Amino acid sequence: MAVPAKYRQLGDFWEYYAGIRVAPVLTVVIGGNHECMAYMWELYHGGWLAPNIYFLGAAGSIYVNPTIADPSKATPIRLSGMSGIYKSFDYKRGHFETVPFNEKSVKSAYHVREYDVLKLKQLSRRKTKDVVDLFMSHDWPVTITRYGDERKLLQQKPFFREEAKSGTLGSVPALELLHHLAPAYWFSAHLHVKFAALVSHGKLIQDVRALPPAPTNTAHAGNPDEIALDDDEAMEIVNPDKIDLDMDDSDDEELAEEAPCTGTKSDQQVEVTSNQEEPANIPEESVDQVEKESDPEAVREKVHELAGTSMDDIMEAKDMILAEEETGTSEQDATKPGLETRFLALDKCGFGRDFIQFMDIPTGGPSTGPPRxxxxxxxxxxxxxxxxxxxxxxxxxxxPTTSQIDSAMAEAQTWIDTNIMAQPFDVQTLENGVVLQPMDIEQVQTFCFTAPPHNAPEAAQPNQWFTNMQTEAFAGFIGVENKINPLPTGGA
Incomplete structure (x- = not known):
């Protein structure tokens, strides 16, 4: 896990994995930048990290369906998201990291990849204000501070001032997805401060068009593992009125309930080596490190490493967004007046910190049980x-090119319609009495131990291969090969 050495101690998540603790509320999570990446990678396509704690994967989209007396009146909620944080030097690379990680790859493993962002861009864009869809990212969309109380934010986090002023604070792909999907809600974390904003999508596209040309003297880092942001060009985006979202304090970080299942693992020992070179400099990627610095120049450098992006990257995103608008590949409904995204970032957990927020979303009727x-x-x-x-x-x-995507999507949609959607539904009832519905995730994936829990008598051996059976099940469900952690040849 990518944390300073003094924080490398076992926490309490293993107790949820082992079933010693049971979280009381159905929980959906994404990954940030201090995760156990070996376990996250096992569930690249998404799956249950522990009973009742569902991980969206590197990128993913699911529905949260309320349980009400008249299911035909239920309002489904689409919940999509991407894990990790944006770093330009890894963005266009593949998912190359493997166990055992070194000090570099344990961080690059959670850097957002363009491949996963391109997948998310294939999701349908919201067309009306009636659709309830939510998106989660760990870092913030770049320029989002312009749509909230930026002055208050900078009073709380003054070391973000230069990035906020120049419009380089945040994630470029998150901005692209914010424009492309126009979700009703967007939730982020990473910067350890509570911040709310209200984005009008008509205003957003106007602001993107108003971005100045890329500066001609932008410096590029010689080392591809570092980022040098030397331009202080201000971005001409009008700061809207301060926004106070009318929401009560509450939390998104809850855990959940046990579901018995037996997993499959191989006892095959595998030889794993790493030929990746050790980096000369490993950037710090936690706001806590920034807050501890006393030297202003050191603070500036760490802010760049933590949450800054280059103006060149922003200009590339501008061109992409405007190209979507001009070619009509993004549907114009989302830019009509009145269609908005409510953005909310929360602080990290701790006494006296704003890390919890409760929100009410209409479901179409009184609940008769937990959501599915x-x-x-x-x-x-x-x-x-x-x-x-x-x-x-x-x-x-x-x-893939646009034509390749169109062809592959047409084939895939036909396959999904024929082999999943049109198939007769086999009614299943769980041990707790819950009757599974068509497309219920637990029809395919249920939580299973991959490695033995920490308290198990058999200890996992170093370099032991584990196949996550949820990933096997998902791959079989959509009719593809498990490229993430397949069963060893001849093993089961």
Whole structure:
């Protein structure tokens, strides 16, 4: 896990994995930049990290379906997201990291990849204000501070001032997805401060058009593992009125309930080596490190490493967004007046910190039980269509062209419709009495131990291969090969 040495101690998550603790609320999570990446990678396509704690994967989309007396009146909620943080030097590479990680790859493993962002861009864009869809990212969309109380934010985090002023604070791909999907809600974390904003999508596209040309003297870092941001050009984006979202304090970080299952693992020992060179400089990627610095120049450098991006990257995103608008590949409904995204970032957990927020979302009737997680049919087709292009090496990923995407999506949609959507539904009832519905995730994936829990008598051996059976099940469900952690040849 990518944390300073003094924080490398076992926490309490293993107790949820082992079933010693049971979280009381159905929870959906994404990954940030201090994760156990070996376990996250096992569930690249998404799955249960522990009973009742569902991970969206590197990127993903599901439905949260409320349980009400009249299911026909239920309002489904689409929940999409991407894990990790944006770093330009890894963005166009493949998912090359493997166990055992070194000090570099344990960080690059959670850096967002363009391949996964391109998959998310295939999701349908919100067309009306009636759709309830939510998106989660760890870092913030770049320029988002312009749509909230930026002055208050900078009073709390003054070391973000230069990046906020120049419009380089945040993630470029997150901005692209914010424009492309126009979700009703967007949730982020990473910067350890509570911040709310209200984005009008008509205003957003106006602001993108108003971005100045890329500066001609932008400096580029010689070392591809570092970022040098030397331009202080201010971005001409009008700061809207301060926004105070009318929400009560509450939390998104809850855990959940046990579901018995037996997993499969191989006792085969595998030889794993790493030929990746050790980096000369490993950037700090936690706001806590910034806050401890006393030297202003050191603070500036760490802010760049933590949350800054280059103006060149922003200009590339501008061109992409405007190209979507001009070619009509993004639907114009989302720029109509009145369509908005409510953005909310929360502080880290701690006494006296704003890390919890409760929100009410109408479900169409009184609840008769806990909500259920369902597969998003559109995401199933996207996952199948893009599977053949999954990049697993460190070179620049060769992404599919528009025509290749169109062809692959047409085939995948037909396959999903024929082999999943049109198939008769086999009613199943769980031990707790819950009757599974069509497209219920637990029809395919249930929590299973991959490695033995920490308190198990059999200890996992170093370099032991573990196949996550949820990933095997998902791959079989959409009719593709498990490229993430397949069963060893001759093993089961």
């Amino acid at each position: 997680l369902h597969f998003d049919p559109e995401w199933l087709a996207i996952s199948r269509a893009f599977h053949q292009y999954l990049p697993l090496n460190s070179s620049f990923a060769h992404l």
